[in-house]
Structures are given as structure tokens and as C-alpha cells.
Amino acid sequence: MRGRLFWKICLAFWCTALLINQGSWLIFFLTWDPPPSLQWVMDEKVAPVQLASARNVIETGGMPAYQALRAAMPVEQQDAIEILPVAKGAQPPAPAPNKRVMMARTPEGQQLALVYVNKGESRREWSFLRSLRRSGDYMIAAAVGGLLFAAGLAWYLTRPIRTMQRGFGRLAAGQLDTRLLPDMGSRRDEIADLARDFDAMAARLEQLLAMRDQLLHDVSHELRSPLARLNLAIALMRQNPAKAATSVERIETEVRRLDELVGELLSLARLESGGQGQDSYFELGGLVENILANARYEAKASGVRVDARFTSDNEGDSITDDSLPRHDLIVQGEFELMRRALENVVRNAIKLSTTGQVVEVELRVERGQDMEALMAPSSGRAILFVRDEGPGIPDDKIASMFDPFVRLSPQASGGFGLGLAIARRAVMALGGRISARNRSYHGRPVNGLEVQIDLPLYRGGEKG
Known part of the structure; x- marks a missing residue:
């Protein structure tokens, strides 16, 4: 059956709204103290006054005086009091909840019973019974209105779900260009x-x-x-x-x-499959030294010089030497992954360089000193810069240079175009980032490419 969720939401909201509405209506009329009707006020407040006036008139002026008083009353009140003669020794009419009785004696000595019959209902009986009789139309109107509201709400909630169902179906059928957000309209939920x-x-x-x-x-x-x-x-x-x-x-x-x-x-x-462990650690400084030694040996054949530099923000030093100093820069991850990544980047820089040019490898250590950095699981980060003086690459090619089988230039022949792709995935597996840009100096472009590798340092590498 189609639309099962629609009917579930619609009926649930409708029944809930109807029960709340009718329950509130019933509780209101069960606890409400309605104002008295006009007739009830007449029976309770005016009747004693009319009976007393009639008795006084009869006892002073007899029945002719009462007939004159009756003629002066409003038409609807002229028959409110019934006068019954009472024989000597007879019992007068007994009072009742809806009947008031007052005795009077004429100047001639005749005893009369003045009877006033209440014509109004009690306050509670009048309000409750009449509300029950009148609530039928209200219940019908509430049911119809609640049904329309519940149907509109159910449609509003289920329409995007049906849209998403169709989208999943198209995606499962291979239509990968399926998009749902344009069909959501102005929804922001x-x-x-x-x-x-x-x-x-x-x-x-x-x-x-x-x-x-x-x-x-x-x-x-x-x-x-x-x-x-x-x-x-x-x-x-x-x-x-x-x-x-x-x-x-x-x-x-x-x-x-x-x-x-x-x-x-x-x-x-x-x-790509994430098949690398995170339970091993290695010292970054020693790894960089080893790669630099191999790179210098390979670069001699093409007349390219490889320089090294180390900088640290908390020690304030900047060293340029044939080797990088060891500072217990511990990185969590597999040694072989980082070796392949950095080696591919350095070799690529050497391939893009010609005789007499310089490849610079800079290792920069940044250790934060604020409270947030102290509470972090890492103890700062290490940033590796590999800069060459080659021709660089077009700006529109930088975004794709880390994709598989992409060769940067004809000078980089001899490989398969997988080195930088492996480097990017290796650095990402170590929790780092790798990026590239053409070199510039004070905002002006200069020859060469700069590759930057950011790696988090493991806190366990810090020694007190």
C-alpha cells in the first residue's frame, strides 16, 4: 500500500487533536459555573417580593385591590401567582423545590394560599445538558478541521520523503547525477x-x-x-x-x-583502502636526514644542490646546515609511508630542476603554548617545505597534480605519475595535509614549485 507513512501521520495527528479538543471541551463544561438565566433570577429574587406585595395588598384591600395590582403588572407576570382558597381546618398546599407558598387573609377573614411556581431550570442542569445538546455540531466541525490540518501536515512531512525515495531509486539505478536539494524548495529544516x-x-x-x-x-x-x-x-x-x-x-x-x-x-x-596501522611511531628528523642523504647523492648526477633548513617557533633558532638537528619529533604512523611520501616529493623536485639549481628542504616545528594546545593530544606540528627552482606548473594543473598518472612536465619522464598520488594518500593516512603552489617572493612570482606537508606531532615525543 502506497502512502502508509502519510496515513500514519495523518491519523495520529487527527486523533490526538480530536481527543485534546473534545477533552478540553468536556472538562470546561464540567467545571464551568455558568451565569444564572433570567428566569432563574426572577424565580429566586423577584418571586418573594411579588408574593409579599400580593399578600399585603390582599390583607389590606382584599381581592379587588389585588386585581388592580395584577392589572398593573407586565402581561408575562400577571399569571405568575395562583390564588387558592383554603377552607377552615384544611391544610394549605405544601411547598416544593419548584413552588413557593405564602398564606394571606382577606379583611373578610377568608384564608388564601398564594402559590408561585418556578418556571426556570437549575443553573447546573441548564448549562450541562444544553451544552451536550449543542456540542454535536461543534464536534463535527472540529473533526473536519482537525482532519484537514492533519492531512496538510502529513503531506508536508511525507512529500520530501517520497522525493528522497525516488532519488535513492534513481541513484541505485546508476543515475549518479541525481540531486535532491533543488526539489526541497525553500525548506531549511x-x-x-x-x-x-x-x-x-x-x-x-x-x-x-x-x-x-x-x-x-x-x-x-x-x-x-x-x-x-x-x-x-x-x-x-x-x-x-x-x-x-x-x-x-x-x-x-x-x-x-x-x-x-x-x-x-x-x-x-x-x-586508498586504509590498510595502514596507527600503532607505530617514528622520529621525523632522522627520516628527513636519511632522505636528504639519498637525494644529495642522486642530485649530483644532474648538478643540482640540495639544501636543508630547520626552524622552530619556541626555540627561536633557524639553522641551515648539511644536516638537520634531531629534536625528538615523534610522528604516529608507519615509517615507510612517510618515507615514500617525502622521497617522492623530493625526487620530483630534483627531476624538475636543471644543472646549477637548488632544491631546498625546510623542516619547521610549531609548538603551541596556549591552554588549548596543551590539552590537545598532539604537541604541535611539523611542516616540511620542498622548494625547487624549476619552471613550476600552470595554476590550473595544481589541483590535479596529486591525482594518479598525472605527469607534471616532460622533464619528469621515467615514472608513471603515481609518486605524488602516493605521497598525498600517505600524508593523509598520517593525519596530515599536503599542498602545492608556485613560488612567489613578496607577492611576485618566481621560478619554482613549493610543496608543503603538515604533520601532527605526537605528545609522547616531548621530553621534560
Whole structure:
């Protein structure tokens, strides 16, 4: 049955509103002390006065005087008093709750009974019974109005839910461009927030699937070239066995490249799936020293110099030397992840540099001294800057430089374009951030690219 939630909400609100309405109406009339009716006031207040006046007139002037008084009364009150003769020795009429009796004697000595019959109802009986008789129309109007209100409220609440149901159906059917927030209109409530989260989820799924398709395309493209060269080397070896050694050497080279590609893809997949532990720690200063030593050795072949600098905000020092000092900069995470990340960034800077240029690696330590920083689980952060003097990259390419299979320039040949992608995911796995920008000096652009890596420092690394 369609619309089950609509009817549940509608009937629940309708029954609740009806019960509250009728219950309030009943309690009101059960506890309400209504004002007396006009007839009741006449019976209770005027009747004793009329009886006393009639008795005085009869006792002084007899029945002719009473008839004159009766003629002077309003028409509706002329028959209010009934006069009954009472024989000698007879009992006068007995009083009753709705009847008042007063005795009078004429000047001739005749005894008369003056009887006034109450015509009004009691106050309580009048209000309650009449309210019950009149409440039928009110109950019908309240039921119809409550039903209309409950139906409108149920429709208002269930309409966006039906919209979201259709959106989930389209998303499950593969329509990843489905968005719900435009259908929410001017809503600014939690349902609109849910639609906004749905749109973010759909956009992320669309992006991830696009990245997967692009990754599969890039992997197939990267595998095609070495496989083609392998087939060519095998064909040449079959055609000319005398040159088998050269063909085998080519086969070994291509197999090695395939092994490197598969290794980098496995590293990337491992980082994407979150398959890294957080129970290990390493000292960042020693890691940076080791990478700098290897980088200087590799940079000599191309005539590039690698410099190092260390700065700290709480020690006030700035050191530029062949090695970075150790300051117990403990980072929580896997050593190998950070080594791969920093090594890929430094090697990329060397590849983008030419003879005579300088690659600068700066390690900056920032330790907060305020109360918030002292209560934090980390003890500040370490910031690594890797700067080169190469040509830089276009600004519109910076956002995609950390994507897989993106090569920054023809000078960066020899790789697969996975190094910076692995670096970004490795830094994120350590709880840090990585970014890049073209270098500038006092607001003016200069040659070179600057890559910044922010890492949180573990408090356990502080020594008293």
C-alpha cells in the first residue's frame, strides 16, 4: 500500500487533536459555573417580593385591590401567582423545590394560599445538558478541521520523503547525477540537510566512479606500452636468435618496469583502502636526514644542490646546515609511508630542476603554548617545505597534480605519475595535509614549485 507513512501521520495527528479538543471541551463544561438565566433570577429574587406585595395588598384591600395590582403588572407576570382558597381546618398546599407558598387573609377573614411556581431550570442542569445538546455540531466541525490540518501536515512531512525515495531509486539505478536539494524548495529544516548530505554523497560517488574509470584507463594505457615492447622483443628473438641477449635484456627492463608499476599500484590501493596501522611511531628528523642523504647523492648526477633548513617557533633558532638537528619529533604512523611520501616529493623536485639549481628542504616545528594546545593530544606540528627552482606548473594543473598518472612536465619522464598520488594518500593516512603552489617572493612570482606537508606531532615525543 502506497502512502502508509502519510496515513500514519495523518491519523495520529487527527486523533490526538480530536481527543485534546473534545477533552478540553468536556472538562470546561464540567467545571464551568455558568451565569444564572433570567428566569432563574426572577424565580429566586423577584418571586418573594411579588408574593409579599400580593399578600399585603390582599390583607389590606382584599381581592379587588389585588386585581388592580395584577392589572398593573407586565402581561408575562400577571399569571405568575395562583390564588387558592383554603377552607377552615384544611391544610394549605405544601411547598416544593419548584413552588413557593405564602398564606394571606382577606379583611373578610377568608384564608388564601398564594402559590408561585418556578418556571426556570437549575443553573447546573441548564448549562450541562444544553451544552451536550449543542456540542454535536461543534464536534463535527472540529473533526473536519482537525482532519484537514492533519492531512496538510502529513503531506508536508511525507512529500520530501517520497522525493528522497525516488532519488535513492534513481541513484541505485546508476543515475549518479541525481540531486535532491533543488526539489526541497525553500525548506531549511533537517530534511533539507539530509537532502544536502545526499547530494554530497551522490557527487562523491560520481567522482569516485569517474576516478575508478580513469584509473582503469590509465593503468591499461601504462600496461600497453611495456607489453607491446615485450611482444616485440620476443618476436625479434625468434626472428634472429643471434641477438637473443639483447632481446632478453629488453625483456628484463620491461619486466622490471611492470614490477615497479604493479608495486606502486599496490601501494596506492593499500593507502586508498586504509590498510595502514596507527600503532607505530617514528622520529621525523632522522627520516628527513636519511632522505636528504639519498637525494644529495642522486642530485649530483644532474648538478643540482640540495639544501636543508630547520626552524622552530619556541626555540627561536633557524639553522641551515648539511644536516638537520634531531629534536625528538615523534610522528604516529608507519615509517615507510612517510618515507615514500617525502622521497617522492623530493625526487620530483630534483627531476624538475636543471644543472646549477637548488632544491631546498625546510623542516619547521610549531609548538603551541596556549591552554588549548596543551590539552590537545598532539604537541604541535611539523611542516616540511620542498622548494625547487624549476619552471613550476600552470595554476590550473595544481589541483590535479596529486591525482594518479598525472605527469607534471616532460622533464619528469621515467615514472608513471603515481609518486605524488602516493605521497598525498600517505600524508593523509598520517593525519596530515599536503599542498602545492608556485613560488612567489613578496607577492611576485618566481621560478619554482613549493610543496608543503603538515604533520601532527605526537605528545609522547616531548621530553621534560
